[in-house]
Amino acid sequence: MGRRKSAPSQIPPAPSGRPQLLRLHNRTLILSLLRERPMSRSELARQAGLALPTVSRLVDQLIHDGLVVEGKKQATGGRHATELRLRAEAGFVLGAELGRDQIRVVLSDLQGQLRAQSERPRGETAEEDVAHLAAMAGALLDEAGIDARRLTGIGVGVPGPLDPAAGTVIQPPNFRGWSYVPLRQLLQRRFRVPVWIENDANAGALAEFVLGHSHVRNMVYVLADAGVGAGLVLQRQLYRGAGGAGELGHCPVQRSGPRCPCGRRGCVEAIASTDAMVARYRGLVGRSGDDTAPAQDFAALVAAEAAGDPRARAVLDRGGRALGAGLALLANLLHPEVIVLGGRSVQSPSFLAAAQRELRRRRFGTGEVMVTTTRLGRANVARGAALLALQGLFQSPFTASFAPGADEPPAMEPGSHP
Ligand SMILES: [Zn+2]
Numbered sequence: 001m002g003r004r005k006s007a008p009s010q011i012p013p014a015p016s017g018r019p020q021l022l023r024l025h026n027r028t029l030i031l032s033l034l035r036e037r038p039m040s041r042s043e044l045a046r047q048a049g050l051a052l053p054t055v056s057r058l059v060d061q062l063i064h065d066g067l068v069v070e071g072k073k074q075a076t077g078g079r080h081a082t083e084l085r086l087r088a089e090a091g092f093v094l095g096a097e098l099g100r101d102q103i104r105v106v107l108s109d110l111q112g113q114l115r116a117q118s119e120r121p122r123g124e125t126a127e128e129d130v131a132h133l134a135a136m137a138g139a140l141l142d143e144a145g146i147d148a149r150r151l152t153g154i155g156v157g158v159p160g161p162l163d164p165a166a167g168t169v170i171q172p173p174n175f176r177g178w179s180y181v182p183l184r185q186l187l188q189r190r191f192r193v194p195v196w197i198e199n200d201a202n203a204g205a206l207a208e209f210v211l212g213h214s215h216v217r218n219m220v221y222v223l224a225d226a227g228v229g230a231g232l233v234l235q236r237q238l239y240r241g242a243g244g245a246g247e248l249g250h251c252p253v254q255r256s257g258p259r260c261p262c263g264r265r266g267c268v269e270a271i272a273s274t275d276a277m278v279a280r281y282r283g284l285v286g287r288s289g290d291d292t293a294p295a296q297d298f299a300a301l302v303a304a305e306a307a308g309d310p311r312a313r314a315v316l317d318r319g320g321r322a323l324g325a326g327l328a329l330l331a332n333l334l335h336p337e338v339i340v341l342g343g344r345s346v347q348s349p350s351f352l353a354a355a356q357r358e359l360r361r362r363r364f365g366t367g368e369v370m371v372t373t374t375r376l377g378r379a380n381v382a383r384g385a386a387l388l389a390l391q392g393l394f395q396s397p398f399t400a401s402f403a404p405g406a407d408e409p410p411a412m413e414p415g416s417h418p
Contacts, residue, residue: 040081091152095386104382125177155385157203205231207384216337225343253325271322274298320351324358342374
């Protein structure tokens, strides 16, 4: 964990007109470049396409604001230049996952290094969950010995559907207590820092890409759990389409298949979600008149598979085939170099093998698609959410003036985290 990789750069074009906007844009550009790696002033000027005196003035201000430090001298073609680097501990971001059962929170520095993390079960209502999240955030900052005023942004990964512009969680299926919750507004009011809300599969995809597969250009992360969703990284950027891209779970793969919670039939999720597989297994066990206790949850279903129960294997194999059909759609349409699978379902060997077999069977063309399982594990959504907050801070000229140091850091509401 904690490899120094930065998210793909995407600096908006320089604004024309007001000079302070242009200055802010250039300041953000310098910070983004230093986030990639340490550089000298002259290299910064080259990379940014700015005049050396302009860069020097900006750098002096950034040093004064505590965001950049001078490092060792480096020899460059006979001349000595002082290396500049981003001061990673100048600010911190929180990344959170509101999962169907768990809340996870991670604390990361400006360079994306993990400093602390925690998790707990979800509550019964959205209000409870937001209160839990705030309490966890406060505890993590305390644990890491970090002044809350150094918090500069928050990213949250939640199940869709979302209204990304408003930062509202609409009404995720099987997500108790949440209906049209203005999550961004609630958290911004509480913490007084910018907040980014993202679909959980997208957040997971960003973490898998930045921390594990940044050498490829196109990658798909598939979350196979109680919901099934895909996060798409295309040409090194998270792809959202008009907002709702990646709904792999609701791609139909079986005509007149089982009814999906979305109201349609034969969706990937209707067959391959953990809930659908547990329900089907219970049905099979019930019909066979077997009096052994049927699996109560997905962990019990995987345990039955490991114990050699052929019905458990058949159910997981069927789910895996449905997911594999969905993966083939993705592979044939997008041809990513890598598909990363995560979520509880891929812990089942039958499920995973069936998904890969079905993908190969339906794959058109000869191009290689590597299929792998997550190496980041279940913290990938929270880590991706933290990376999103960092991306947001470093990409937007309007939110990059968070500098602690000369200016007073953003103030927290009194008592905003218990
Ligand atoms: Zn559906």
